[in-house]
Amino acid sequence: MLPGIKQAIAEAQQLPKMQRSNYKLDFCGRLLAWTLEPPARVKFKTSTIAQPIAHGSSGETLSEFDRRQDEFVDLLRSASELSLDRCKMKSPFANMSYNAYSAFRIIAAHNRRHLWQAAKALKVLSPQ
Numbered sequence: 001m002l003p004g005i006k007q008a009i010a011e012a013q014q015l016p017k018m019q020r021s022n023y024k025l026d027f028c029g030r031l032l033a034w035t036l037e038p039p040a041r042v043k044f045k046t047s048t049i050a051q052p053i054a055h056g057s058s059g060e061t062l063s064e065f066d067r068r069q070d071e072f073v074d075l076l077r078s079a080s081e082l083s084l085d086r087c088k089m090k091s092p093f094a095n096m097s098y099n100a101y102s103a104f105r106i107i108a109a110h111n112r113r114h115l116w117q118a119a120k121a122l123k124v125l126s127p128q
Contacts, residue, residue: 001103004089005075008100012082023085029102036109038116047093069111076104 025033035042046052055061084101091097098106 001089001092001107002071002075004092005100005103008084008087008089008103009075009079009082011087012079012084012100015083015086017081018083023101024099025102025105026085026099028091028096029098029105032098033102033105033109036106036113038113040113040116050093072104072107 035044056064079100084104085099087100088097089100089103
């Protein structure tokens with residue numbers, strides 16, 4: 001999603017600065033963020049493009065996750081006064097579009113879902 005978000009931010013830089021302090025989710029963004037929030041309300045099969053690939057140890061995987069989170073946070077901070085909810089981007093995973101603010105909310109919900117899944121897996125592997 002990063003290239004789409006970067007393109008939407010570039011478009012938002014051409015718009016006047018925000019006059020308000022709250023962003024708006026669009027319909028697709030609201031729906032996707034809601035369905036991705038833990039606990040899982042709806043189960044999805046991931047698209048081919050998002051299939052995980054085996055690489056490295058769990059420590060390396062966690063490091064990569066942290067690096068990408070830092071990249072997204074930096075990107076969000078750099079766009080803090082931009083009208084992110086006025087710039088659309090196409091989903092790389094489905095035939096839909098949503099605004100850039102929705103994309104950030106979708107990513108956050110998606111990551112919380114993965115962390116929730118990981119916590120559930122840990123409980124199964126090491127019951128207390």
